[in-house]
Amino acid sequence: MGRAEERRARQRGGRRAAPRRSSRAAGKGGIRRFFGIKKIIGAFFGLCLLGMLGFIVLYLLIDIPNGANADAQQETNVYKYSDGSTLARKGDGVNRQIVDLAEVDEGVQHTFVAAENKTFYKDAGVDLKGTARGLLNTLSGKGKQGGSTITQQYVKNYYLTSDQTISRKLKELVISLKVDREKTKDEILAGYINTSYYGRGAYGIQAAAQAYYRVDADKLNVAQGAYLAALLQAPSQYDWAVASDTSKKLVRERWDYVLDNMVEMKWLDAGERADMKFPVPKDPQGAPGMEGQTGYLVEAANDELAKQLVAQGSATDLDEAKALVDKGGWTITLNVSKKKQAQLEKAVKETLTSKLDPEKRDVDGDVQAGAVSVDPKTGKVLAMYGGVGYTEHYTNNATRSDYQPASTFKPVILAAAVDEEATTQDGLPITASTVYDGTSERPVVDANGNEVGFAPPNEDDVDYGDVTVQEAMNASVNSVFAQMGVDVGMEKVMEVASSLGMDVEDEQAVPAQTLGSMGASPLEMAGVYATLDNHGKKVTPAILASAEHRDLAVEMPDPIGEQVISRTAADTVTSVLTGVVDDGTARKSVRENPARSGQQVAGKTGTSDFNRSAWFTGYTPDLVTSVGLFGEDSKTHAQVTLQGATGTLPGKGRVAGGSFPAQIWAQYTFGALGGKISEFDLETNQGAAVQPSQSPTISESPSESPSDEPTTEESTTSAPPSQTPTDEATTAEPPDDEATSSPPVSPPASSGSASPPDGDDEWWQEEGE
Structure with missing residues (x-):
């Protein structure tokens, strides 16, 4: 064999040798992987075996208990007023x-x-x-x-x-x-x-x-x-x-x-x-000992305790938490004042329920009242009225949220406007003296001048013409606040409503919400107004002072929270709302009440669609109370009108916020204050509680096309209360002349000039639908 052939042979041999070396290396890697998988499988089966052995040990060690657990035995819950006196005992024996x-x-x-x-x-x-x-x-x-x-x-x-x-x-x-x-x-x-x-x-x-x-x-x-x-x-x-x-x-x-x-x-x-047809359950019956307001207070305390048990992780949901409360063993102290509770009950009875006679008028059997009173500085619920009696009407009217708050929502719109430093569509800041077109059924327009498909009527279809925001609040002019809500932005309005304490999570941010078309409870509205009273620091009304149990520790959250709107915004709304009492829809029941004795008051009335609800939520520096009346069919529980209740109201007999709700509020509040007189500490230069520092700013009428020149006519800064703001407003019923015959004792100064369209024969009837 020549050298060339030997070289070729070596080359061929070299090429053949390489695969043999590669095969040996691959074999070693496969073996390693095989043993690695075996370890994993072995570890898995080992864990399974340990788990099985552990379970067998548990099975051998754990026996069926001889009897029921302690939680299966119900004990008594004891409920106390804020002064330590006993309100009720509940749960003697297992139900x-x-x-x-x-x-x-x-x-x-x-x-x-x-x-x-x-x-x-x-x-x-x-x-x-x-x-x-x-x-x-x-x-x-x-x-x-x-x-x-x-x-x-x-x-x-x-x-x-x-x-x-x-x-x-x-x-x-x-x-x-x-x-x-x-x-x-x-x-x-x-x-x-x-x-x-x-x-x-x-x-x-x-x-x-x-x-x-x-x-x-x-x-x-x-x-x-x-x-x-x-x-x-x-x-x-x-x-x-x-x-x-x-x-x-x-x-x-x-x-x-x-x-x-x-x-x-x-x-x-x-x-x-x-x-088969769905078997609708019967209404609940209150347990013995829960008659009158007792049951409402007990159940409200139980609900608040259950929510706290979930919040702190002692229960996973409300059903489990409520079962824990019902099993007993609790000593529960409420913030409710025994004295103020009695005063609130007395005010409702003397002002309203004593005048109801279902045998004479069917509508009288459909009237439900609810009220909540809160200390704005502490957030404590001092009194609560839930209805005619827990064993007679199970639903707590103080906490139900299925009725519209109506015009009591208007202060929320103003709060959003001031807090957001919002402007009208012609760039003017929205203040108490800003002038809007108060024409009834005026179409609301957006920033581009396009109609948004909403044109709410004012109460009794009254045209007010050009009015200031203060005057519009006094008379509760729907057309003004509908436009203001769009000027601010309904998303912002609903955001502020939520921050103040309203449950609007499932509500749409549409212009119709400016009329208070969502649901709300007196408890909720008391919290909103308490936050305004507390200069914008969040107040979450708390009925519970403490809850003690041998097996559970419960920490109560602080009812006073963070600053949710600016102090200026809150104080401006308070200042404006004093005008509702002194010059507006609440003047007859509140301003002229002889027990007022010069007490400064802010508040707002509300009357919903078809007169199904009527509200007055008002406050002094030391006490916030929300009163609601609700039309509820006594048999079907459907929402019905309140119109004609008691047969004592003049004119159409409409039950408005300025009638029974404001009367209840006044009798309770002025009695509960015990003669103590206080004034609001306000950081604002706007509203009826302060002397105006500037002339009204006049907004371009949104009903005009964007190309029209804005009006430059200014209204007077302080027209007499009996003078209507514009010529258009003269179509309204004349203001109540009785207000001049019995002036209140030292009423606060007011810059508002518009009066609601409620003449001598129909002074109860104001804003609303």
């Missing part, structure tokens, strides 16, 4: 009566299985997926979740607690497995329906049957049972008596779900199911 499963119709039994655990009769008492999900949620801090079987829920209710801890969930799992082995399914189902919390203070199906349908458990039909079974998912949300429209829709869907599952499980005939 629970154990019934045998045989006493409950089989179809009703199946509603609970269909609602909660369709595999109940086949499973081993636990849902491993649901429990694993629960453990993961607990570890990640997500809290409560569904997925537990009926057996697990029974074990939690009867043997354990609702603590969201790993140890409790593991105990629940082990005990549920043992309970399923040692008890029959009927015994477990009986335990479940007898220990579950249904709301309205009812534990167990017997108490629930009485609370919702006024029958014993053995008289429940399948439709009613399906509602009670659906209720367990969210008792406080699904209680028909207090449920929102959304919640009513949800519970109806849940009810349908339960019955459809029963058809699927062959427990209910499809034809029978199709014929």
